[in-house]
Amino acid sequence: MVRLALLLVGCAADAEELVQESFVRIARARRPLENPHAYLRTTVVNLSRSHLRRLRVRRRQPAMIPRLVENPDLDETWGVVCRLPFRQRAVVVLRFYEDLPEAEIARLLGCGLGTVKSNLHHALATLRKELS
Numbered sequence: 001m002v003r004l005a006l007l008l009v010g011c012a013a014d015a016e017e018l019v020q021e022s023f024v025r026i027a028r029a030r031r032p033l034e035n036p037h038a039y040l041r042t043t044v045v046n047l048s049r050s051h052l053r054r055l056r057v058r059r060r061q062p063a064m065i066p067r068l069v070e071n072p073d074l075d076e077t078w079g080v081v082c083r084l085p086f087r088q089r090a091v092v093v094l095r096f097y098e099d100l101p102e103a104e105i106a107r108l109l110g111c112g113l114g115t116v117k118s119n120l121h122h123a124l125a126t127l128r129k130e131l132s
Contacts, residue, residue: 001019001022001040001041003015003097004044004045004093004097005019005047005048007089007097008048008086008093009051014051018047018048019044021043022044041098045108045109048090049090080131083130084126087109087111088119089123090109091123092120092127094109102116102120
């Protein structure tokens, strides 16, 4: 879950805090959860989205994204992914990192299946354009 949050927010420390907060929220659940893993993933995605909104409001300085790999081609790819709008980045991460089907991504992000497909299409088009 920390890796998922890191891919969404771009900062390891923030990712760890968001995942910790997600676990706290699960522990405070008033009723037993049918699928705790799915609830945890949804909570991480939602908290990541809220965190990025708060950062956008403050905007004093851009968030530093840690360098994850030494291969320049992968760094370039990571840089382009990080510049995608949140929803497009979330769709790419959930589809290709978490290997979730589009219907599950739509449920997690609270949008329609067509929106997920559209965001994925636009994200991949941006990646192709920027990396060619």
